[in-house]
Amino acid sequence: MLGSAWLRPWRLVFAGAMGWLLAGLIIAGVAMWRGPLQEVTVSGNRTLSAEVLLKAGRLTAGLPMHRVDPYEIARRISALPRVYSADVRRLYPGRLAIRVRERRAHLRVALPDGRFATVDADDIVLSVSSAADEQGGSARGLPLIRGIKTPAVAGRPLSDAALERGRAAVEALARLGFSALERIVVDSGDPFLLSVRLPGRQQLVIPHDVLVPALHTYWTVVQRDPEVFDGKAVLDFSALDPRGGGRILIRR
Numbered sequence: 001m002l003g004s005a006w007l008r009p010w011r012l013v014f015a016g017a018m019g020w021l022l023a024g025l026i027i028a029g030v031a032m033w034r035g036p037l038q039e040v041t042v043s044g045n046r047t048l049s050a051e052v053l054l055k056a057g058r059l060t061a062g063l064p065m066h067r068v069d070p071y072e073i074a075r076r077i078s079a080l081p082r083v084y085s086a087d088v089r090r091l092y093p094g095r096l097a098i099r100v101r102e103r104r105a106h107l108r109v110a111l112p113d114g115r116f117a118t119v120d121a122d123d124i125v126l127s128v129s130s131a132a133d134e135q136g137g138s139a140r141g142l143p144l145i146r147g148i149k150t151p152a153v154a155g156r157p158l159s160d161a162a163l164e165r166g167r168a169a170v171e172a173l174a175r176l177g178f179s180a181l182e183r184i185v186v187d188s189g190d191p192f193l194l195s196v197r198l199p200g201r202q203q204l205v206i207p208h209d210v211l212v213p214a215l216h217t218y219w220t221v222v223q224r225d226p227e228v229f230d231g232k233a234v235l236d237f238s239a240l241d242p243r244g245g246g247r248i249l250i251r252r
Contacts, residue, residue, distance in 0.1 A: 036061070036062045036063065036064060036065070036094060037059065037060075037061060037062065037063040037064070037065055037068060037094055037095075037096060038061070038093075038094035038095065039094060039095045039096070040054060040059060040095070040096045040097075040098060041095070041096070041097050041098070042054075042098045042099075042100070043097075043098070043099045043100075044099045044100045044101055044102070045100050045102060046102050047082060047102060048080065048082055048083070048100070048102060052080070053077055053080075053098060053100065056076050056077050056079070056080050057073040057076050057077050057088070057098070058073075058076060059073065059096070065090065065092070065093075065094060068090055068096060070088040070089055070090055070096075071088075073086075073088045073096075073098075074086040074087060074088040077098065077100060079155070080155075081103075081124065081125060081126050081127065081154045081155035082102050082103050082126050082127075083100050083101070083102060083103070084100075084101045084102060084103045085100070085101045086098065086099070086100045086101075087099045087100075103120040103122075103124060103126055104120055104121065105118040105119070105120060105126055105142060106119060106120050106121050106142065106167075107119050107142055107143055107144075107145055107163075107166070107167065107170065108142045108143065108144045108145065109144075109145050109148050109152065109158065109163060110144060110145065110146045110147075110148060111128070111148060111151065111152055112148065112149055112150075112151065113151065114130075114131050115128055115129060115130055115131065115152075116128070116129050116130075116131065117129075117152040117154075117158065118142065119152075119158055119163070122157065123157045123158050123159065123163060124155070124156070124157055124158075125152045125153060125154050125155065125156055125157070125158050126154070127154055128152055128153075128154055141182045142182055143166075143170045143181050143182060143183075143184040143185070143186065144184070144185045144186070145162070145163055145166035145167070145170075145186050145188060146162075146166075146185065146186065146187040146188070146189065147162040147166070147187050147188045147189020147190070148160050148162050148163055148189070149162065149189070150163075161191070162188040162189050163188075165186075165188035165194060165208060166186040166187075166188040166194075168211060169186045169188065169194055169196055169206075169211060169215070170184060170186060172211060172212050172215050173196075173215060176215060176216065176219045177219075178219070180198075180199045183198075183199040184196065184197070184198065184199070185197040191208075192207060192208060193205055193206070193207055193208070193238070194206045194207070194208055194211060196215075201233075202229065202232065202233065202234075202235065203233060203234045203235070204218060204234075204235050204237065205234060205235070205236045205237060205238065206237045206238075207237070207238055207240075209242065210237060210240050210241070210242055213240065213241075213242060213243060214237035214240050217237070217240065217248070218235065218237070218248075221248075229250075231252065232250045232251070232252060233251060233252055234250070234251040235248055235249070235250060235251075236248070236249035236250075236251065237249075
């Protein structure tokens with residue numbers, strides 16, 4: 001009994017200390033929860049600046065952490081045309097981590113209003129620029145598709161049969177190992193004939209139904225004799241059959 005009476009004050013002291021510690025943890029936790037946003041780290045971005053992402057997420061220094069909604073911020077950032085996905089996480093105290101995955105530009109597209117658009121592999125429009133911007137080189141380094149009749153809106157898919165035909169031609173050239181795709185111009189506005197202008201300004205005229213065998217035939221001949229078509233302005237593959245046989249009509 002004497003031992004129990006002796007321990008009782010120490011139990012009270014221990015309980016008081018634990019209560020004080022718990023209260024301190026709660027106060028500190030609430031302080032962190034309500035504390036200001038002090039640091040934001042951004043990763044995964046290649047073309048979009050951190051400033052653009054912060055503006056899209058409506059983030060400002062000093063914003064209370066309890067008002068920082070990671071899901072809402074990710075939704076806002078994902079609305080940017082170039083963003084495929086966004087992951088946002090709160091990291092206490094006062095920190096936020098943003099990781100984005102950007103869409104990659106695959107093609108340039110000449111629009112019916114004279115402007116130009118860049119689209120990704122899913123035909124999502126990443127940007128729309130003026131002809132002056134295009135001449136200035138803001139969209140160089142990508143194959144150009146002409147013949148599009150559908151207006152483009154940034155952030156939305158561009159559904160146009162000419163774009164599908166042009167993409168098929170670019171992808172076929174890529175599979176053959178063509179090394180200058182960024183200098184290719186494909187006019188696919190004609191529903192029956194495709195025009196592929198090569199870097200040397202040489203033009204290939206190809207029916208859509210023999211696209212792959214025509215390009216394969218052209219590439220095979222050039223690989224065997226690189227100078228065979230020098231000085232020839234137009235190579236017409238209209239007489240080619242689906243197996244790649246037939247004649248190539250040459251016009252100077």
